[in-house]
Ligand code: SMN
């Protein structure tokens with residue numbers, strides 16, 4: 001007799017308005033919550049997530065191809081992940097496919113931990129009691145005084161570092177903003193700059209040279225994410241560490257990025273890469289390849305996983321954008337950010353239970 005098999009997959013769309021919009025076109029975040037039930041009466045909760053495109057496509061994939069592919073399989077994340085990858089291959093190796101796969105993978109890890117009556121962190125193996133948090137913001141559109149106020153709040157709250165957006169059309173304006181933030185936080189606080197792919201190689205070289213005097217801890221996504229060679233060329237010609245990964249979608253692409261020397265730090269997003277199973281594989285690659293590891297967003301889950309990794313890391317916290325602050329949870333998860341560190345004392349599983357949907361969620 002084998003173990004329990006997957007008996008049911010249900011999905012629910014949720015929409016969370018942002019108290020501080022991330023831009024004119026990003027006023028709410030979308031989550032697709034998924035519940036996987038097994039043949040032994042167990043269940044687990046997973047989710048997909050996106051700030052803009054993809055939620056409807058992800059839900060459609062889950063409701064059609066993914067459900068058909070996983071029904072009746074052993075309710076274990078690793079074999080199910082392989083099966084999902086094969087079943088979705090014609091739709092592409094990563095992107096909406098991995099975003100959909102993540103919902104099932106996360107649900108199966110939750111289910112495994114609940115079956116064992118253990119918090120997910122304990123099931124995987126806790127290596128630390130807390131992880132530091134850095135303050136982040138989607139703030140390229142914010143006037144400089146608001147930007148400075150934001151990083152001040154974050155430093156006052158104990159954040160271990162701060163990250164701001166750069167990549168304005170006028171490099172002089174970027175320099176003035178980074179200078180103002182560095183002056184506000186002082187020399188000792190790690191200050192990261194994130195260009196969200198806005199430069200080409202000559203522009204990145206110019207910008208990084210102009211911003212280097214403010215000692216950025218890293219420059220994030222200086223170039224189009226798919227151009228790993230250009231990142232390697234930039235790294236060869238500038239001293240500021242390069243961080244990429246929020247727009248890489250597969251373990252293979254992370255291996256390639258590390259292999260060609262595209263970055264100093266990798267930043268997988270646990271949803272975009274396909275869930276906990278590949279996220280942990282990428283952490284292993286980073287560790288073996290001697291590059292840093294800093295999860296992209298989703299501190300509610302990435303923070304729990306960070307506690308189980310061999311390498312030290314920190315997690316990214318955007319003001320008002322954790323699941324509790326977004327009003328997405330039915331009950332407190334046990335994940336908490338206070339005094340600049342994230343702690344997790346959840347019940348069995350990852351502790352994330354989503355609220356019921358309402359009519360606005362489907363709009
Ligand atoms: C970012 C990307 C996507 C959504 C929010 C924020 C940003 C980051 O690039 O690194 O935080």
Ligand code: MG
Pocket residue numbers: 194196220221246
């Ligand atoms: Mg980024």
